[in-house]
Amino acid sequence: MLEIGCGTGRVLKPLLESGASVVGVDISHEMLALAHNKLASFCDSGALRLLNHNFVYSSIPERFDRVFVTFYTFNYLLSYENALSFLKNIYSSMNDGAVLLMDMFFPSIYHNPAIEGKWQQRYLNLGAKQIRLSDRRTMRGPMEKREQVFEEDGGRQEITTLRRFYDKNETARLLREAGFSSVKFTDVYDSTLFHQLELLEATDRGFLVMGRREAGGGEG
Template sequence: MVRETMKATETYRQFARYYDGYVQRFTYDLAMYGAFCQPEHRILEVGCGTGRVLRYLLERGCRITGIDISEEMLEIARQRLESFETAGQLSLCCHDLLTQPFTGVFDRVLVTFYTFNYFLNAPERFFSNLRSVLADNAALMIDLFVPTARAASEAEAEWHQQAFEMEGRQILMKDRRYISHNLETRTQIYQESGQMTEITTTRRYFSPSEMCELLLTAGFEQIGFSTSYDPGAFTTDLPSEPLRTHFVVKALTSSREK
């Protein structure tokens, strides 16, 4: 577990320089989180990164704690959201909830933008640690990825590329993904000013039924699923497979017995 955390930390140390190049443009999920979280809630975002979701909720009057395993990501968030942190509306902390509990009590917990899929081993430990910070009748929302049509076997995987501008920097990214069982391996090569950075990550696919079992075992209830980011689209029915790109699960806990 420690080795896995160290590897992820190093990956995101490199990734922080390029992360916002395409992630900051992703806005489809923001209204869903805005409907889920209200200013009176004590909110925790797990895997807050550089603050994409944080900013949206902070600007709507919410008070939030953001945690991430990458100090480099958090430093970018601090620079961008300094006024909210100074005003006491935002707290940022470098913490790995997969390996140890956190402090505080929260009414809403967000695990955004496929963060949970990077928990390759012992996801039940994450839920055990999470339960220790949940208030009575707290609610949890997790956005999970589904392998796309671009992901194939390693022998069949092709390279795709895109160019983007980030704070005046011209960057070319090459991307290749392949699937083995329930794991997607993704290699990204960033080229900038003659320099090249290669980053490889692995994500685990959790099916809706797996997530339901994990949540029930951890003591959650009223589990709902959605295959869109429409706040009103959640249902207690398991989504039919095959799924397209993602699904969202939310759940409640009605007891503080941990």
């Protein structure tokens, strides 16, 4: 199995615990280091291999039966061209009959237009710590700009992220153009089940998409 955009290994862990042999890929060395610390015993046993690689630019020589792209990793690909090249390179790293599963972000502004451009304040209680989070989202076409300011005991950190929304039509088009078939969607992807910081967001409008590399599918 392959997870692309594995971050700190949240999804790798249950995959490994189910007995799978997994490769975790990320473009961030910091994330890979955190995943390595968290899952060191699986690295030592050889069940987990962590790799710094960007599928926008190339595939990897190994072939996989299951590929996961989770928690909106795909939505950090900001152009159609990069998204297509990412999917084509994944397709090249899959066995015939293999399946790709991705979860897709849905901008909360589409769900609740009143929040566009407005700062929202809330407090996050993380153990003994209380953090004040100011959060503002704006849409430019399909692109969400999210500005977050975290404040705690006089300390302050600002983070700006861009995520591109791909609707189902565009997602299906991309997957088919990359060579995938049997493209299927599932609604109601509720990230509040695992991500506490998203509790006030409309996360339930995201969706899951699956594509298959058919036997004899050839190169994408």
